[in-house]
Amino acid sequence: MSDSVLLQARQGGVLTLTLNRPEKLNAFNDALVHALIAGLEGAATDSSVRAIVIRGAGRGFSAGQDLEVFVERRNSPNKISVAEHLRETYNKLVTLIREIDKPVIASLNGIAAGVGLSTALACDLRIAADNAVLTLGFSKIGLIPDGGASLMLPTLIGLGRGLELAWSSDRIDAAEAHRLGLVNTVVPAAELEERTLAYADRFASVSPVAVGLTKRAFNASVLPNFTAWLEAEATFQEEAAAGPDLMEGVTAFLQKRAPAFAAR
């Protein structure tokens, strides 16, 4: 397998982008986020691409931000703020996913956590293997759901169920995700690749004009302030990151222990 962090494959009108850091559960470093943004930008302007699939190599979709990379960056002299990091990476990524006039489908083969799950939630459709596991995970490191998840989650499943998942960081399985409306369909793990292509192909053969305008209409009806919301979310995240809980949470994760968050 290639050592590129993002693999691209074409089957007819379907472009598959594979996150390829399997040894890290496809956690995002800057190279991976920027490669995914570039892959999506290329797909947006290529009229022969009629549907886009995002999937993960190995045993997961993505574990979200690479926390080791994040700690290195946080401890370096030229660290950037969390809000700036979001603006440069995930906010660009999820804006692009919402603005591309083509179906973008997340194919969830295992764990989707943190901003890995946010990326899947920003997609138009989600197909999950029956062994997929979804968790927000942000609350375990003292953060709010970012990458648009604080908007997409309540939009998809409602306020109460969204808050419950955000606060608890519960791991939910594919059947529960389907029951909640977080994923569109669940298929046997061994068939995920083939079923994803067949699923994507259905939308790749619909009128591209109807597909694109329907997406724009739905964006305008339920996500009219998506971009402005990302900026607000980044501001909340900056406030969350200003206290001690983020570093306690991340350090606890890397040391494989439970975090201790003090009252405030």
Ligand code: LHQ
């Ligand atoms: C990881 C990661 C990871 C590095 C597993 N990084 N190594 C963040 C920061 C600041 C600003 C803005 O926004 C963000 C966005 C975010 O995405 S925040 C949320 C970041 N993600 C998480 O908090 C998830 C952390 N990971 C987990 O909770 C678990 O690892 C999950 C639920 C993903 C998977 O659990 P398991 O299947 O039990 O696998 P594991 O925990 O044993 O992980 C396998 C390996 O992958 C392990 O390394 P090791 O060397 O022991 O094999 C983990 O340390 C590593 N890994 N996630 N995000």
